[in-house]
Amino acid sequence: MSGHSKWSNIRRKKEASDAAKGAVFTKFAKEIAVAVKAGGPDPNSNSRLKVVVAKAKAANMPNDNINRAIKKAAEAGEGDDYEEITYEGYGPAGVAIMVKALTNNRNRTAADVRHIFDKNGGNLGVDGSVSFLFNEKGTILISKEDYEDEDQVMGDALDCGASDFESDDEFYIISTTTTDYYDVRDALEAKNYVIADSTLGPVATTTAEVTDPDAIAQLEKMLDMMDENEDIQEVFHNWNG
Known part of the structure; x- marks a missing residue:
């Protein structure tokens, strides 16, 4: 991940891999569904939906896709299926990572997140292990x-x-x-x-400096895999990469 200070997690979205870009619209559709469930289908009276729609448009999600997702959620209660879950763990070089997911299959998502941590030299922790x-x-x-x-x-x-x-x-x-x-x-x-x-x-609240090239490569790969997973909505970390 390139970027500066604690905002590298935000800027990294601008440099997403092709595979991650392919998952973006699916992720936004999920966020739209949950936002509609929480506050209704009108962005003018639903601030959460308004923000999601603005981000979707910034990511070049077509208006037809956005409107279809809103309509589907409003008519079918699409957001009822999704559960918001946060996972915590450590990546290579002790970088603290928090993963926010929207899923309709808790077991699948937990297995996927654990696999990404394990495959890249990290460890999935319990609730509270890094949130402090x-x-x-x-x-x-x-x-x-x-x-x-x-x-x-x-x-x-x-x-x-x-x-x-x-x-x-x-x-x-x-x-x-x-x-x-x-x-x-x-x-x-x-x-x-x-x-x-x-x-x-x-x-x-604090950042982690990583200088080892192998650890940096592992972190890059781990975060790419998280971007590419359709259940993972956002990733937050303390790597000053």
Whole structure:
């Protein structure tokens, strides 16, 4: 995985393998189904669905596919079949990894996740084995190329309810509580900000440096395999790769 600091997990999506790209639409269809189940089929009144649809469009998922997934979920209760599960474990060189999955077959997904860890020099752990190294929060990224006035962006973000603000070479990094995530994202969009990416999930409190080439290759392969698995929605880790 290339990238900088704790946001390498987000940027890695931009460099997904062909096999991973093939699984993307299936993953979004699942997320759409769960979002529709939770809040209804109208993105204007369902912030979770609105965010999923925006991400699907950014990934070039055709509008017909998106609308079909929404309609199918609304008519058939498609989201009822899916269970949200988080797996925890360690990858090569002791990198902490948290895997968020949506599945209609818990045994299949658990076996797949365990296989990916085992095959790449990692270990699938029990609940709590690595989660203490992460904080649950919302994260919203805004490109610095699009907005040069950092003070203005910071002020707007805090006015919208953000809990923290920082920046790196490429992005303004806006943090929220888990409960405020959708409201803050909606408020920023209402101010005409373009969201480069966003996620709701664990953020590492410390990062792990990996210098061994073999361990790096194993980590790359492990994360590629996770991207390619249709049950795995998102992967979070503390590798400063």
